Amino acid sequence: MRILSNEVKDHIGQQIHIEGWLHKKRLLGGLTFINMRDRRGLVQVVLNDKAEVEKLRGMQIGTVLAVDGQVVDEPRAPGGAELHEGKITVVVPVTDEPPIEIDKPIDHKAENLDTLFEYRTLNIRNLQEQKIFKIRASLLRYIREYLTEHEFIEIQTPKLVAGASEGGAEVFKVDYFGQEATLAQSPQLYKQMMVGAFERVFEIAPAYRAEPSATTRHLSEVVMLDIEMGFVQNLDEVLDTVGEMTLYTLRQVYQKHAEDLKSLNAPELVVTDKVPKLTVAKIHELYSQATGTDTTTEKDLMPDEERWICEYSKKELGSELVFAIHFPVEAMKFYHQVNPDDPTTVLWGDLLFRGLELATCPLREYHHDKLVEQMKKAGLDVNHPGYKYYLQAFKYGLPQHGGCGYGIDRLTEKTIGLGNVKEATLFPRDMNRLAP
Secondary structure: OEOOHHHHHHHOOOEEEEEEEEEEEEEEOOEEEEEEEEOOEEEEEEEOOHHHHHOOOOOOOOOEEEEEEEEEEOOOOHHHEEEEEEEEEEEEOOOOOOOOOOOOOOOOOHHHHHHHHHOHHHHOOOHHHHHHHHHHHHHHHHHHHHHHHOOOEEOOOOOEEOOOOOOOOOOOEEEEOOEEEEEOOOOHHHHHHHHHHHOEEEEEEEEEOOOOOOOOOOOOEEEEEEEEEEOOOOHHHHHHHHHHHHHHHHHHHHHHOHHHHHHOOOOOOOOOOOOOEEEHHHHHHHHHHHHOOOOOOOOOOOHHHHHHHHHHHHHHHOOOEEEEEOOEHHHOOOOEOEOOOOOOEEOEEEEEEOOEEEEEEEEEOOOHHHHHHHHHHOOOOOOOHHHHHHHHHHHOOOOOEEEEEEEHHHHHHHHHOOOOHHHHOOOOOEOOEOOO
């Protein structure tokens, strides 16, 4: 029976069988030490039989091995125990020297990111690198956990669609059996339609943005969490749900991955029990006063403002998470709801974390005739087949609803404290990279 690395310590004095990859090999005082890697970590094996050592001659890192040996207590070894008198079976030999050393720290400096992604299939075998994606998996797990507990139904919507769901030209066009289709920018229209069936839905899936942007915050293929919830009373109900979900997720991950986050030099988490909210106008005012750069006429937050207001919120309000609310009407999408108390603003908030927008969270216009009017005003063809079934859902009754589009890649980046959203993505797609 195969024993995994974190179980070895439980078998002191026993003969066990382990399997994994050759992770490191070194000679010390006439003995050969090897580290073997499996899905749970490392096991150290001590070899003093020349015949067993000879089996590793020419074998490179990544060779698949099976080893039988006796477990000996050794506090200095990974996991606090090691195998002695190991008998080796080479299962899959690797004789080509790998182009990178996976047992050494992986360099994440900006100038080395191309090398990082070129050898992604190898560097992901580095134990530190794996922690990034284990943390990402846990973020997704706790998001799903929170939403499921709050009666959200997980859905899956098409990624081949008949038109750009949010308008605009920044879409990837594909030939669909002679028809022109696009890759979905978001499940926006579908999730709103599903409010009419389930009230509360969510989806975690790729979305595609043909934006010619080469920044630390943009990707052409992103993983988005999309939420929609019906029968909401106001924007605060939507924002509070998204805020509570984020707080729950971050606190769980910071508790369950405390050692991993520490080893990755992640910042300490600074949050309160409720995410504070500041209007866009107030943020412009505060930023302009503090920096001398006047942004009061901007319709959106500048990247430097996002960074500044997160630092301000952390220092003055005790929270690295902050909502920017009530964006000017000039910035609205056709499906947004205009603020009835102030028609110059939209019922929309952005969730910011550690200097970066994570989520856009608006209330939707849910009256059919008003929605059609807003679509026409935005220059959209309401008779386009891509909108036929969307408008059908409103014609036959949708309640007031709202939701969010939430970047999983960005959440992972900022949770760990990485410098580029691509570092939080296994195989990033941008303007220059379509492989691996």
